[in-house]
Amino acid sequence: MIHNxxxxxxxxIETGSMSKFKQFNIFVGANNAGKSAVMEVLYLASTASQKVALIxxxxxxxxxxxxxxxxxDLLGNNPFRLIGGKHGDLGDLDLSRIGExxxxxxxxxxxxxxxxxxxDISKSKLAAENITLFALENSQENEELAKLIWQEVNTLSNVSRIVFCxxxxxxxxxxxxxxxVISGQPPAAEHxxxxxxxxxxxxxxxxxxxxxxxxxxGWTYRIAEHFASIFELxxxxxxxxxxxxxxxxxxLQGRISPKDKPALSIDAFGDGARAAFKLLAPLIVMAELATPEAPGLLLWEEPESFQNPQTLGKLLAEVVKIIRDKPIQVFIATQNLExxxxxxxxxxxxxLDPQTTILFHLSLYDGKLKSSWFDKETLVTWLDSGIDPRAWKDFVPPLQFQLQEK
Structure with a gap:
């Protein structure tokens, strides 16, 4: 599990750090507060798996x-293409050249x-245009290069992996x-x-x-069971x-095949059903294959997208059921108070276990990332009082919520 x-x-983010990560982590904060950036560095650090020689x-x-x-990654996505494609034109990188x-x-x-x-990528079968970063395990053999990249030698003692992009x-x-740099055990890239x-x-x-x-x-049967629980089928x-x-x-495209009607592509359903289905399918696989030696990592951005509040709660409950007692770490970035x-x-x-769950409020000003954390007691106190943990200072939302008992 990643700790820091x-x-x-x-x-x-020019500079910043976060610590105290647990199994289940939730990020909140204003727009441009660094939530997505932190998710992306965690993903890129975790999906470096192909060993090559750096000379x-x-x-x-x-x-x-x-x-x-x-x-x-788990679904066969190239990590750089997935993240880099969100933030720039990948057509002409021109960052390197091929030797023999x-x-x-x-x-x-x-x-x-x-x-x-x-x-040396001669045996890796990697496409040169997809190579824009490398990770380095923090070992005695790599000590000199780690210090060269990170510079702050006194902060390297608990680090497990260094990434350079x-x-x-x-x-x-x-x-x-x-x-x-990250500390703790990174997940397996394929999980x-x-x-x-x-x-x-x-x-x-x-x-x-x-x-x-x-x-x-029973993969498809399990998808059907969780999907049915979310949408009351x-x-x-x-x-x-x-x-x-x-x-x-x-x-391949998922299809829902009723007993008494023609099968329908999942893409014929609304976006909420599509998003839930396409999360469940790989997550069930991750939960089955992840091990303590090769743990899993779910990075879930804006779970509230496309979801009715009632469906959102059911979707979250199914995700928690799937990962319960599994060696899987979860990071969620959300704008949603519900x-x-x-x-x-x-x-x-x-x-959810209060000992393994934590919420972070992130802020980013002039390139400096800062965060504060909420445990169960703090969250209950704030929400019982109608205070919004997503916002600081003088913001008064047009609607105010108060946590109610189920």
Whole structure:
């Protein structure tokens, strides 16, 4: 499980850190408060899994280290393509050039402590245009490179992984380099899932489907059960199927097949049903495959999108059921007070363990990320008093809520 993170120069964050992460973490705060950026650095740090050699020339000779490059996540997404595509034009990166066996990287930040290096990708089968960051395990063998990248040597003692990124669109004011460090055990890349609003437009890769059929018993039945609980359906009245997408046979589309009616594509339903279905399908797989040695990570952005308040509560309850007692860490970024209230009620009812659940209020001013945390008692006190933990200072919302007993 990831415990802490420190960030330098990623997107809108010039500097910042967060600590005290638990199994179930909720981020709230104003727009542009750094919530998405923190989710993204966690995702990028967690999905670096392909070992390659990094070679650099120093005054005292050539040095080599084993580093980790981004490969794919749970659904087979390329992590850089998923995150970088949200924030820039990926058409012409022009950040490196190919040698005979290596990728020669020129860091586009003249003040970066690491300026040029080679990555031996000859055996990795990775596309050069997708390589814009690497991760480094904090080991004795990597001590010199870790210090070169991070500089603040006294803060490295509890760090487990260092990440260095040279894609300008993901750096603070496009300066050309960013770095961040995490402490704790990172999840397995193949058990990491970033779920945002774009999931509604997504499909299941056929490679993922084939893997699931071999490794996850009753997958489609379990999707149907959880989907039925959310939308108050009879789980015995329909089945879940997957069929190829027209024109894209390498992708599969979910279908709801009632006993007494023709089957319908999940995309024929409303966005709320589509979003729930496309979260449940991979999350059930993660819960089945994650182990203490290869834990899972769910990064869930704006769960409230497309959801009626009643459906939102049921969706959250099903997610908690799926991950309960599983080696899965969850990070949720939300703008929704009802979701915060549902979390608080679940803490009071012990559906969520107060010892493993925490809410953070994030703020970002002039590039400085700050956060404060709420435990169960603080949340109950604030919501009982009608105070909104999403906002500080003098903001008075047009509607005020007070936490009620179920």
């Amino acid at each position: 993170i420190q960030i330098k120069g990623f997107r809108g 650099r020339e120093e005054d005292d000779g050539v040095k080599s280290n084993t580093v980790l490059l981004s490969k794919v 066996r290596v990728l020669i990287v020129d860091v586009p930040d003249s003040k970066a402590t690491l300026q040029q290096f080679d990555l 040279w894609y300008p669109d993901l750096t603070y004011y496009f300066k050309g380099s960013a770095s961040w 990491t899932f970033f779920c945002d609003t774009s999931v509604v437009q997504s499909y299941i890769p056929i490679s993922f489907y084939r893997r699931v059929l071999n490794e996850v018993p 009879d789980p015995n009245a329909f089945t879940v199927q997957f069929v190829p997408v027209a024109g894209s046979p390498e992708k 979701l915060v209230a549902y979390i608080t009620q679940m803490l009071e009812s012990k559906d």
